[in-house]
Amino acid sequence: MFGDISGMMSKLKEAQQEVEKTKTRLNSVLVDESSTDGKLKITLTANREIKAISIDDSLLSDAEELEDYLIITLNKAIEKATKINENEMANAAKTGMPNIPGMDMFK
Structure with a gap:
């Protein structure tokens, strides 16, 4: 029904390794964000560290x-990092995904 189960398991393992x-x-991907006036600068990784x-x-x-500066600037930096993280992780997950009927949400 699903074809080569061992081949699919191998593909899933490859996808997991890619993730x-x-x-x-x-x-190592750094995201920089500054307040509009440049008085506060924040650097975090795409993993939000x-x-x-x-x-x-x-x-x-x-x-x-x-506190206001920190909240605003941190939230903007986290939003940027999250977008990068989500895009990269989605690409990594779909790279090795086997073709399973009904599982095309990753494609």
Whole structure:
């Protein structure tokens, strides 16, 4: 019915290995985001791990303003990283997917 089961299992294993390689590679893909005025800069990986935060001294005197900057800029950076992550992971997953009837959602 499904053809060569062992061939499909091999393809699934290849897809899983490709996903794992992609996860590892995404640790080295850096996403930079800055506040509109450049007073706050954030760098994170495409796996959404924060690598660096640079804060202008003028923000250090007002905790509430700094919190606002952090929330806005972190959310923008996470959104960018998530888009990259989702696209790359979807591509990796479909690379080795066997042709199983009804499973064409990955194609």
